[in-house]
Amino acid sequence: MINIALPKGRLGEKVYAMFEAAGYECPSIKENNRKLIFENTEKQVRYFWVKPSDVSIYVERGAADIGVAGKDILLEYTPDVYELLDLNLGRCRMAVAARRGFHDDGERTLKVATKFTNIAAGHYASRGREIDIIKLNGSIELAPILGLSDVIVDIVETGTTLKENDLDVIETVVPISARLIVNKASFKFKTEKIENIVRSMKEQVKNDD
């Protein structure tokens, strides 16, 4: 049996549709009930929904053999897992944004508000910029407007929220998309089954570039 952790939400539903199209369907997952785990014994797969930021924990700790997580989560938590596929779904970018017209003159410590403290710290450390990290859990865009921070490091999809709040992207840190990850030990002992799933999933990836 292969355990697959799916991220709850719209992305997870798209990912499940890919698994289904790849031949690893599990019809019970579409029933409207409170079950947490869905199994297809014939196809030897078991799915479960978890909070998107927890997927990598389930996979790293071996509770799931396979999982799908955003590159943002993987960069932030650096789990020790294999990243076998870029599913090319949920595409967006991790970016630095600030109030329109902001200029970093480099004279004082830069105040950075973010949910992704490790990514932000790594980004500025690589250019030797002294920063003060302010960890927030939501509504990051508020921080520069209220003067809590100079800039924010956050996920930008369309940029509409930023524009409506007079914020501009000033640089892209890294492009983000959903990745298929695999537990390293599971890969050693279930190699063939996992390879088959990865191969079938690869055929489902839509490359638009």
Add this chain to the structure above:
Amino acid sequence: MEEKLLKNEERAVFALRALYRQYGYLPFKMSKFEEYDLYVRNKDFLISDRIITFNDTNGKLMALKPDVTLSIVKNGEDLSGVKQKVYYNENVYRVSGSTHQYKEIMQTGLECIGDIDAYDIFEVVSLAAKSLQLISPDFVLDISHLGLLNSIFNQINASELFRREVSQALSEKNSHDILRLCEKHGVSDDVKSMLTEFVGIYGTKDTVLARLKPLCINEEAKAAYAELATLAALFSATDYADRIRFDFSIVSDGNYYNGIVFKGFLNGICEGVLSGGQYDNLLHRMGRRAGAVGFALYLDLLEELNAVKNEFDVDILILYDEDTDLSELVSTCKELTDGGKCVSAQKAFPPKLRYRELIDLTRGNRS
């Protein structure tokens, strides 16, 4: 009975000690503490750079040892043809992989230091495989050679950043990001396809060596290939040959490691339980001429393996009170324990103790 009482990790310690002694490895006992300075100078060699430190009575900054190898290799004489072979069983203190918190980790391992050659490398890698086999026959030992990746890097005179980023992606078997990195750094298509081909190669020797050969285009790579092929040939005669795999996603720090590196897995444990390799570069950095190869096995992880849950804490609970005849209590206990039962003598029912049978020796129940 005694065998049953031992936990996985305790049983492993005994079996491994006997195995290492058979091959002439001598025990190495060390202190729990080491000067912090040793670790600072070799920070990159450590799995995690977070170390528990404290001040000694004379004000010197000390550390609870996060690693054993550094302590073993820091002293020693370099004599031609001679090897120091030691094994250890020590606790180390470091941030553990998946929990991201400090943990006491029981570690056993061995080091072969000195004028090492192909035989020594085979001996150490095969002892690693035998160690895993002793714990569970369902194991996998992945072997890689750092010379292969280095040869590609050196061929294109790669920057530090490119090496680091590609190594990280390789450790994730992440070919899509390797492609992106190659594009970002303007690497030629030939090298790009070599690197992505390299990520995809893993498995037993027959599948790997044939695919690997065309990628070995310079002397450095050819030498690494020859070493791997020698090792593969020696392993094909062992009874665990099918458990040996080649996997180039093992990327240990090249500042310390060179040559063969390996990692062991047991079915049922979610992370690698053994890791090792050849680390001549570490010794050279310490001013020694010798080479070295060794490995460590993380025994605390064995807890996860086929954990047998006991239904009862004791076989028999014996209840007694002030009026119970002590000699009767003593003889009852002796009779039961002689018969192989485990007993707990108590004056009242312990709230959480699970017992199979009850013997009541309190006054009201005696005939």
